[in-house]
Amino acid sequence: MTSTPVSDTYRLIEAVFQPASIVVAGASANPDTPGYDYVRSLLEFGYKGGIYPINPKGGEVLGLPVYRSLAEVPGTVDYVISCIPSAAVLDLVSACRGRGVKALQLFTGRFSETGRPEAIDLEQRLLAAARDAGIRLIGPNCMGLLYPAEGISFRTDMPKRPGPIGFLSQSGNLLFELTHFAESRGLRFSKAISYGNALDLNESDFLQYFAEDSETHVVGAYVEGLRDGRRFLVALRLAASRKPVVVLKGGRTAAGGRTAASHTAALAGESAVWDAAVRQAGALPVSTVEDLIDMLIAFAYMRPGSGRRLAMVGAGGGRSVLTADLCEELGLAVPPLPDDVEQNIAESAPDLAGWLTNPVDQSILAGSGIGGARVLEWLDESSGIDLLVANVGEPWAFGRPDPERIIARVTDRFIAIAARTKKPFAVVLAPSDYPDEQRWRLVSEARERLVEAGVALFPSVERAVRSLARFSTYWAGRSSA
Amino acid sequence: MTSTPVSDTYRLIEAVFQPASIVVAGASANPDTPGYDYVRSLLEFGYKGGIYPINPKGGEVLGLPVYRSLAEVPGTVDYVISCIPSAAVLDLVSACRGRGVKALQLFTGRFSETGRPEAIDLEQRLLAAARDAGIRLIGPNCMGLLYPAEGISFRTDMPKRPGPIGFLSQSGNLLFELTHFAESRGLRFSKAISYGNALDLNESDFLQYFAEDSETHVVGAYVEGLRDGRRFLVALRLAASRKPVVVLKGGRTAAGGRTAASHTAALAGESAVWDAAVRQAGALPVSTVEDLIDMLIAFAYMRPGSGRRLAMVGAGGGRSVLTADLCEELGLAVPPLPDDVEQNIAESAPDLAGWLTNPVDQSILAGSGIGGARVLEWLDESSGIDLLVANVGEPWAFGRPDPERIIARVTDRFIAIAARTKKPFAVVLAPSDYPDEQRWRLVSEARERLVEAGVALFPSVERAVRSLARFSTYWAGRSSA
Numbered sequence: 001m002t003s004t005p006v007s008d009t010y011r012l013i014e015a016v017f018q019p020a021s022i023v024v025a026g027a028s029a030n031p032d033t034p035g036y037d038y039v040r041s042l043l044e045f046g047y048k049g050g051i052y053p054i055n056p057k058g059g060e061v062l063g064l065p066v067y068r069s070l071a072e073v074p075g076t077v078d079y080v081i082s083c084i085p086s087a088a089v090l091d092l093v094s095a096c097r098g099r100g101v102k103a104l105q106l107f108t109g110r111f112s113e114t115g116r117p118e119a120i121d122l123e124q125r126l127l128a129a130a131r132d133a134g135i136r137l138i139g140p141n142c143m144g145l146l147y148p149a150e151g152i153s154f155r156t157d158m159p160k161r162p163g164p165i166g167f168l169s170q171s172g173n174l175l176f177e178l179t180h181f182a183e184s185r186g187l188r189f190s191k192a193i194s195y196g197n198a199l200d201l202n203e204s205d206f207l208q209y210f211a212e213d214s215e216t217h218v219v220g221a222y223v224e225g226l227r228d229g230r231r232f233l234v235a236l237r238l239a240a241s242r243k244p245v246v247v248l249k250g251g252r253t254a255a256g257g258r259t260a261a262s263h264t265a266a267l268a269g270e271s272a273v274w275d276a277a278v279r280q281a282g283a284l285p286v287s288t289v290e291d292l293i294d295m296l297i298a299f300a301y302m303r304p305g306s307g308r309r310l311a312m313v314g315a316g317g318g319r320s321v322l323t324a325d326l327c328e329e330l331g332l333a334v335p336p337l338p339d340d341v342e343q344n345i346a347e348s349a350p351d352l353a354g355w356l357t358n359p360v361d362q363s364i365l366a367g368s369g370i371g372g373a374r375v376l377e378w379l380d381e382s383s384g385i386d387l388l389v390a391n392v393g394e395p396w397a398f399g400r401p402d403p404e405r406i407i408a409r410v411t412d413r414f415i416a417i418a419a420r421t422k423k424p425f426a427v428v429l430a431p432s433d434y435p436d437e438q439r440w441r442l443v444s445e446a447r448e449r450l451v452e453a454g455v456a457l458f459p460s461v462e463r464a465v466r467s468l469a470r471f472s473t474y475w476a477g478r479s480s481a
Numbered sequence: 482m483t484s485t486p487v488s489d490t491y492r493l494i495e496a497v498f499q500p501a502s503i504v505v506a507g508a509s510a511n512p513d514t515p516g517y518d519y520v521r522s523l524l525e526f527g528y529k530g531g532i533y534p535i536n537p538k539g540g541e542v543l544g545l546p547v548y549r550s551l552a553e554v555p556g557t558v559d560y561v562i563s564c565i566p567s568a569a570v571l572d573l574v575s576a577c578r579g580r581g582v583k584a585l586q587l588f589t590g591r592f593s594e595t596g597r598p599e600a601i602d603l604e605q606r607l608l609a610a611a612r613d614a615g616i617r618l619i620g621p622n623c624m625g626l627l628y629p630a631e632g633i634s635f636r637t638d639m640p641k642r643p644g645p646i647g648f649l650s651q652s653g654n655l656l657f658e659l660t661h662f663a664e665s666r667g668l669r670f671s672k673a674i675s676y677g678n679a680l681d682l683n684e685s686d687f688l689q690y691f692a693e694d695s696e697t698h699v700v701g702a703y704v705e706g707l708r709d710g711r712r713f714l715v716a717l718r719l720a721a722s723r724k725p726v727v728v729l730k731g732g733r734t735a736a737g738g739r740t741a742a743s744h745t746a747a748l749a750g751e752s753a754v755w756d757a758a759v760r761q762a763g764a765l766p767v768s769t770v771e772d773l774i775d776m777l778i779a780f781a782y783m784r785p786g787s788g789r790r791l792a793m794v795g796a797g798g799g800r801s802v803l804t805a806d807l808c809e810e811l812g813l814a815v816p817p818l819p820d821d822v823e824q825n826i827a828e829s830a831p832d833l834a835g836w837l838t839n840p841v842d843q844s845i846l847a848g849s850g851i852g853g854a855r856v857l858e859w860l861d862e863s864s865g866i867d868l869l870v871a872n873v874g875e876p877w878a879f880g881r882p883d884p885e886r887i888i889a890r891v892t893d894r895f896i897a898i899a900a901r902t903k904k905p906f907a908v909v910l911a912p913s914d915y916p917d918e919q920r921w922r923l924v925s926e927a928r929e930r931l932v933e934a935g936v937a938l939f940p941s942v943e944r945a946v947r948s949l950a951r952f953s954t955y956w957a958g959r960s961s962a
């Protein structure tokens with residue numbers, strides 16, 4: 001991709017995302033303020049450029065001198081983060097003039113999202129002033145940029161390790177939630193941008209950027225409204241032609257649209273039309289945060305594949321039956337064990353021949369001399385199966401004398417299969433839901449090992465199976481496109 | 482209910498479930514065997530009756546003397562658990578003759594579920610022998626009884642505290658899974674029975690029992706096949722007329738049915754017909770373990786209510802928008818804040834009047850002087866809202882300086898509202914998904930406090946909202962029935 005000519009938008013955003021210095025206007029030594037959080041996040045993420053806190057009161061924040069105004073800041077200023085009240089932002093834009101500021105990111109809110117005429121008017125004056133000063137805006141009413149490789153973050157507890165996922169989000173809170181619920185599954189970002197009211201730089205700019213960004217291999221988006229629908233679809237088509245793109249739309253319904261207006265002043269649209277347009281552009285629409293996370297994990301960590309014959313190991317009887325039902329209801333096939341696998345079983349465990357079926361009931365294997373992982377290896381080698389699910393099955397393991405050993409061994413085997421399989425492969429292990437520290441640690445460590453090995457990890461069999469169904473449909477659509 | 486005349490089935494099962502002594506045939510000192518697990522479980526759960534391990538080798542299990550045969554066991558024997566190979570069960574039935582044995586529960590499997598003619602034949606001979614000896618059978622191929630109040634369990638890590646839920650399960654493994662994934666949410670049993678192949682006592686007997694059992698206030702069922710469909714529906718109608726009943730059916734599809742046959746030899750049926758019949762009987766059909774757990778928790782801990790106007794507090798902007806969308810897609814209304822709530826806001830936080838909407842965006846409240854819990858109290862008092870969802874919002878709290886204090890305070894407020902509300906009320910707090918022990922402990926303790934206070938706890942906003950939609954539909958159907 002480095003040889004592909006890049007667009008002006010890409011060049012612009014790339015420059016904005018790599019500032020040589022950052023000003024935090026409204027910086028504060030009070031730990032319960034955003035002006036403290038931004039400074040602390042830059043320090044903790046190891047941002048190498050200049051960090052310049054500004055506050056008329058002066059003083060110190062986390063060992064850094066606080067400048068009383070932008071005028072006092074030495075040298076160039078590339079990027080300004082605003083945590084000051086909305087009434088003061090026009091003065092801030094004036095102060096930025098002639099200082100070489102490329103972008104102003106406004107955490108500052110209380111603009112058009114309040115629905116109030118004077119706030120809407122102020123927002124328009126802000127836009128005019130910024131244009132006049134040659135400064136691009138991110139926001140207002142947004143968290144701004146997360147770029148772990150450059151040491152830029154808006155919160156200290158975002159993922160510090162970079163990853164393959166580029167994310168654009170109209171909601172900053174949604175970015176915390178993604179991290180909160182999925183960092184331990186390996187949801188890590190090349191860059192993520194929260195852009196709020198999208199007054200100047202908007203969803204189309206950021207999407208175009210991620211389409212062209214070589215550090216981004218999967219794109220996720222949360223959008224509530226579109227500034228320019230046609231441009232967005234052009235950027236979406238470009239992005240989807242190069243990498244998987246998953247789009248979550250907020251404000252699909254009347255109630256959601258009303259809420260979106262008060263959140264980011266977005267005008268929401270029709271759900272069915274939206275879904276069709278996203279699919280037509282070659283991207284994948286989803287409608288919940290859980291589905292968004294699952295599909296980002298799937299695209300980031302699973303081998304592509306469009307076949308629909310699924311096999312599962314590692315579940316008990318009831319779970320196996322219910323999984324077969326769910327697969328069939330989702331249009332996946334759960335064929336009986338292929339002949340070559342049957343033959344392996346007949347040789348290794350004749351007692352199970354003709355009885356064991358798919359999904360492979362773990363309780364039937366007990367005492368047979370072959371385990372679920374062995375059967376999974378055979379299923380991986382068989383041409384009769386396209387999709388693999390492996391359930392660690394910790395509820396069963398915890399009832400045995402040495403669950404540590406069982407879970408560690410099963411995890412190792414699954415990691416080995418994941419490393420060599422050419423098929424989409426999902427492993428199921430949920431965070432422990434017991435008030436028992438030892439169990440929590442055991443599960444937590446096993447999950448960490450799976451994720452570090454690059455395995456696609458899901459918190460339930462249901463979610464793994466639903467994701468595989470969407471995943472194979474997506475790739476089938478791509479191969480016929 | 483104590484004054485209602487009870488059925489013969491109720492009396493029979495009640496006698497079986499309250500044995501004065503229990504024999505474990507095939508007991509073993511090897512911790513990796515079921516014959517050890519059963520003895521250990523009875524000891525750890527504090528079973529007060531006689532526990533008699535049997536094994537031809539004699540010796541000791543966990544300090545108890547092992548008898549070499551049933552003939553050596555002193556006194557009466559009410560209940561026998563079989564962990565011996567299937568080839569030996571006919572001899573065991575013979576040995577039980579004349580010893581007053583009311584029921585024989587067979588963990589022993591490898592009967593009709595293998596699909597093999599000789600095993601099917603053996604199962605039939607077992608049934609005939611048991612009938613001839615006047616002994617009722619539970620199973621074969623099952624885990625048997627969990628009755629915490631009597632100290633009876635088949636595994637040491639099942640919930641020791643009794644609760645309001647009676648559960649019948651064709652799969653024993655499914656009972657572990659329910660416990661594993663939901664004990665920390667308060668999923669506790671009056672009694673639960675895993676009945677496997679249902680050769681003699683079957684789903685209809687146990688359902689009839691739970692319908693009449695005064696210790697059971699909510700009934701859950703996992704069934705793969707029915708021995709007698711007509712009788713099951715009669716029992717279901719009776720149970721549903723007295724208490725909420727949630728039914729999960731395995732083997733709804735061809736693939737699921739094939740798997741069910743190899744699991745418990747069950748013959749599965751048509752999905753749509755099944756759902757309609759369950760609904761017509763006044764019970765609630767579900768199709769995943771997650772839905773089953775959520776609805777049991779909902780019925781066990783929420784006040785009944787059939788209204789469909791939902792309000793939520795405690796989420797950020799993106800989450801609020803998405804929740805409004807999901808509600809509307811599920812047929813729930815998410816009205817703007819009712820006039821009385823608007824008026825309270827205008828008085829307490831004039832700056833937010835006309836901007837704040839429902840769901841209540843937590844980030845808009847920041848710095849306003851009123852918190853989400855205060856707004857929830859107003860929503861609880863308002864006649865314009867029927868259903869309440871409170872999100873603890875720990876992703877946000879973890880970004881603040883003192884998350885312990887925030888989470889504890891929010892939890893306290895939600896507990897207080899739960900104690901006095903007359904509306905269905907769901908609180909959202911998932912198990913921590915960070916590899917960080919302090920966060921895990923903090924979340925774990927908050928969840929424990931919510932559950933101990935009798936609050937209906939859900940692991941995601943999506944699941945809370947889906948459950949409330951099903952819940953209000955269920956109660957609307959009951960009130961019109």
